[in-house]
Amino acid sequence: MPFLEAAATQSPTIDEWLLWAILVSPLTAWALIVLYFRKIPAVAGYLAIAGIGISCLISFVTLFNVIDADGAIAQHTHEWFTAGDVVVNLGVRVDGLTAVMLVVVTSVSLLVQIYSTGYMAGDSGYGRYFAHMCLFTTAMLGLVLADNLFMLFIFWELVGLSSYLLIGFWFHKPSAAAAAKKAFIVTRIGDLGLLAALLLIWSRAETFDIAGIHHWAASGEASDKIVTLFALGIFAGAAGKSAQFPLHVWLPDAMEGPTPVSALIHAATMVAAGVYLVARFFPVFEVSTDAREVVAWIGAATALIAATIALVQTDLKRVLAYSTVSQLGYMMLALGALGYVAAIFHLFTHAFFKALLFLGSGSVNHGTNTFDMRKMGGLRAKMPVTFWTFVIGSLSLAGIFPLAGFWSKDEILLDAWRYDRALWFMAATVAFMTAFYMFRAIFLTFFGEYKGGEPVDHHDPDNHFHGDPAHPHESPWPMRAPLLILAVPAVLAGLLNVDHDFGDFINHALPELPHHEGSTFEWGIALSSLGLALGGIGLAWAIYYKRWVSSASLRELFLPLAGLFEHKYFLDNVYEDIFVRGIFHRGWNRLLELTDRYVIDGVANGSGRLVRGVSSGLRPIQNGLLQTYGLGFAAGVIIFVLAVFAANPL
C-alpha cells in the first residue's frame, strides 16, 4: 500500500506476538482473578500488578523499538471475517503515537495498581476491583493498538462498559450508581456519533483500515461534506469520552468512584481516548476545515467553562475533575488549531501530573476521611510527601518553568496564537485561572489550621477508614511511592520536546508530514503564559494565604458570576431537573404508564376479567371487550392500508 509510506524508511521490527502480548497479559490477569481469585484479595492485587507490569515492560520495549525506527508505522493485520463486500480485520498497528499512548496507559495503570493495594486495603470488593481494573486496562490498550476503526470501536465500547463498572464500584452508594449510569448514558450519546462515522465509512470508503481512511480522506475521492460528516462523527465520540462541552457533565460526578480509578480513568486514560481518537484521524481533520473549527471552538469553550467552575469548588477531587475537563478542552483546542504535536504532548505530560494530583488527593482523603477542603488545612507538616508532590503536580499543571506542563501548555498557546487570536485569548485566560484554582486548593488544604476532617461514621458498613481523622498522618508506602515516582515525569517530561524530538517522533505516525509549521519556541508567548500563571498563584496566595481580601467579599463582588459557576452554568439542572425528571419521569413516563394500564392492558383487561366472563357464559362477546380488541386490529389494518395508498406504491 503506497500510502503507508511515511517519511521514515524502515518500520519498527518488533515481533507481532509481543504486541498482542501487551493486550493479552492484563486480559489473562482479569480472567484469572474473575475465575479463581475473586475471593483471595492478596493474590488478586498482585496478579493485576503482574499482568499490567508485563504489558508495561513490553510497552517500553515497543517504545524503544519504535524510537529506533524514528516513529514509523508497523502494521500486522489478519482477516477476521467478511461481511458482504467488506473485510473486517483484526490487527495491531504501532507507530510513534501508539507507542506514546501505550507507555502512558501502562505506566500510569501500573502505578495506580500499586497505589490501590494500599488505598483499597480492607474493601469487601477488593478482588472485583482489580478484575475491573485489568479489564479496563485491556480495553484501553486494545483501543490504542487497533489498526482499524471497527476494532477500535469495539474496544471503545468495552472501555465505556468497564468504566461503568468502576465508577459504580461502590454501587450500594446511590450517588455512585447514579454517577455510573450518567457516565454511561452521556458518553453513549457521543458514541452514537462514532457509530454513525463507522457506518458512513463502511458505505463510502469500504475500508476500516486507519491508514486506508487517512488515504480516503486525503485522496479527495469523497466530497468535503462527507469527510466533514465523518470527522464530526469521530469528534462526537471523542467529545463524549473526553468530556467536552456540552457532554462534560458526567466527569465530575464520576468522582464517586474510588480515587485511584479517577486517577487512571479520569486523568490519564479514558478521557484521553477522545483526544487520541481525534489525533489518530488527524489527517481527516486536516482535510476538513469546518470540522476543525468545531473542534477548536468546542475545545476552547470547554476549557473556559470548566476552569471557571473549578474556581468555586469546595471538594478537592471536584477541583481536579473540572481541571481535567478544562485541560482536555485545551488538547482539543490544540488539535483544532492544527497543533497535533502540542495536543499529544500535553496529553502525555498531563497524564503524569494529573494522575499525581489525583493520587495526592486520595492520599489526603486517606488521612482526613474527606475531600471537603473546608474541613482540611495545615496538612503540610503532617503529610510532607503528599504535600510536596502535590505542589510539584500543581506547579506543572499551572505551567511554571521548567516543569512538564510549562512546555506542553506553551506549545498549545503558541498554536492557538498562530491560528486565531481569540482562541489564544481564551486559552490564556484559562491558564491564569488554572494557576489560581490549583493554588487556592493548596492553600486551603495544606496551609493554615487543621479543621478536623470528617469524623468516622462507625455505623456505615462500607466505611473501612483506619486511623483517626482528627490526627491525620502520612499515607503508607504503597501510596507514597507512586506519588514520588509520578513526580519525576511531572517535572522532567517537558524536556522531551525542547528539541522537537517528541514532535518528530509522533509526526511519523501521520501519512505525510504536516503541511504547516510545527511549533517552535517563542519568547513572547512563553513569558506571557508564565506571567499569567505566576499572577494566578500570587492572587491565590493573597486571598487564601495572606487573606488580604476575604474570599467571601470577593464572592459578593462577583455574585452573579460566582453563582453561575457554583451552579455549573445550570447545565446539570437543565439536564436533570427539566429533561430527565420533569419531562421524562413526571410527564412522559406517567403518561405511558396510564396508557399501558388503561388503554392497552385495559382494552381487554390483562387481569383475567375477560376469562371470568367466559366461564359465566360468553359474556365478553357482549360486554364489548373483545369487540374493542378486534376493532383495534381492524383500525390497525385500515391505517396501514391507507398509509400504503398514501405512499402509493405499485
Next chain:
Amino acid sequence: MNGIDLVGPQFAVLIAAGMALLVDALLPRQRRFIPLVALAGLALSVAWTISWVSRDDYQSAFGGTLALDKYAVFFYFVFAGIAAAVVLASIDWVKREGRGEAEYYALLLVSTAGYMFLAASRDLITIFIALELSSIPQYILAGWGKDERSSEAGLKYLLLGAIASAVLLYGMALLYGFTRTTDLGGIADAIVAGGSENRALLTLAVALVIAGFGFKMAVVPFQMWVPDVYQGAPTPVAAYLSVGSKGAAFAVVTRLFFEGLGPDVASDDWSMIFAVVAAVSMTFGNVMAIVQTDIKRLLGYSSIAQAGNIMVGLAAVSVAGEEFVLGASGVIFFVAAYAFTNLGAFIAVIAISQRIGSDRIGDYAGMWKRSPVLAGALALCLVSLTGIPPTAGFWAKLYVFNSAIRADLAWLVIVGVLNSLVSAYYYLGVARTMFVAESGEEATFRPPLGLSISLGLATAGVLILGLVPGPLLDAAHDAAETLALVS
C-alpha cells in the same frame, strides 16, 4: 432427492410428535422420556437438513410449491434450534403443571414443522396452510397454563389470530384474482405482464398480506396483543412465540418480496412503508418498555422494538439493486441472532420465576448474589438486545443498519440508533436491579438441568456470534443470494 426426502426435516419432527403421543399412551411410566423423544426428532431433522447441505442438493418440490433452497435450509436450522431450546426450557414447567405432557411437546413440534414449511413455501396456498399449521398449536399452547391469565392469553391470541388470518386470506384472494395464480414466480410474471392495470387492487392485496403477517411479526399497528399474551402465556411458550412466529413471518415476507413481487413492485415506496413501520415499531416498543414493571411485559414491548429493527432490513430489501441481497441477509442474520439472544433472556426469566415465583422486575433485586449464573446470562442477553459489542445483537443491528445506509435510508438508521440508546435505558435498568439493588432474600440457587443446558447453548450462541460472526454472516449472505437468483 425425491419422495420422503423432500420433506424429511419436517417429517422427522412430525414423527417425533406422534411418537411423543404414543409413548404417553402406551408407556405411561416412561413419560419422562418424552422430551428426549422430541429432542431426538429435532436432531434427526437437523441431521437430515445437514445431509442435504452436504449433498449440495437444492431444488423445488411438489410442483414448485416448496423451494428447498439455501434460504429454506437456513431457517430449518434456526427453527429446529429454537424448538430444541424451548423443549429443554419447558421440561420443569410442564412437569410441574402435571398434565398433558405429551400433548404439550407434540403441539410444539407440529408448530415447528409448520414454521419449516413456511420458510420453504413459494405458493400462496402452501403459505397459508403452513401458517395455520404453525399457529393453531400456538393458540392452544398460549392457554396451556392453569391460571386465568393464561387462558385469557390463549383466547385473545386465538381470536386476534383468526382476524389476522382472515385479513391475510383476503389479501391472498385479491392477489389470486389479480394474477390468476398462486405460485410466487407466476405472480411475479403476471404482475410484469399486467402492466399498470388494476394497480390499486394489487396494492391493496399486498398491503393486506403484509398486515396479516404484521400480526405475527408484532410490528405496529398490529402489536396490541403482544404484551398481554407474553405476560399471560406460560413463559416457555412466550419464549417460543417471541422468536419463532416473528422469524417465520419475516422469512415469508422476505421471500414474498423477492420472488412474488420482484424488484419492480418492491419499489422505493414499499421501502418507505417498511421504513416507517420499522421506525414506529422501534419507537413505540422502546418507549413503552421503559415504564414496565413486569419482566415478561418488558420483553413483550422489547420484542415489538426488535421487530422494528428487523424490518429495517426489509426496508432495504425493497430497494432494487445490490442492496437487495444485503437487506435480506440482514433480516435473516438478525432473526438468527435474535433467536439466540431472546431465548437466552426468556430462559433466564423462566429459571428465575420458577424459583422466586414472580415476574416483577423489582423482585430481581440482588439476583447477582443469589444466582450469579442466571444474573450474568440474563445481563449478557440484555446487552446483546441493546446491541453492544461483543455480542450477536451488535452485529445484527450493525448489519441491518448498514444495509439501510446503502439503501439511502440514513434517517431510519438515525432513528434506529437513537432507539438503541433508549433501549439501553431499560435493558440496563434490569441489569442494574440484579447487580446493584439489595434484597432481603439471600438464599442462593441454581437452575435445573434442562434450563441450564438451553441457557448455556443460547448464551454461548450470543457470545460466539459476537466474537466470530463471519460464518453465519456468510451463510445468511448465501441464503439471500439464492433468493436473488430465483427472482
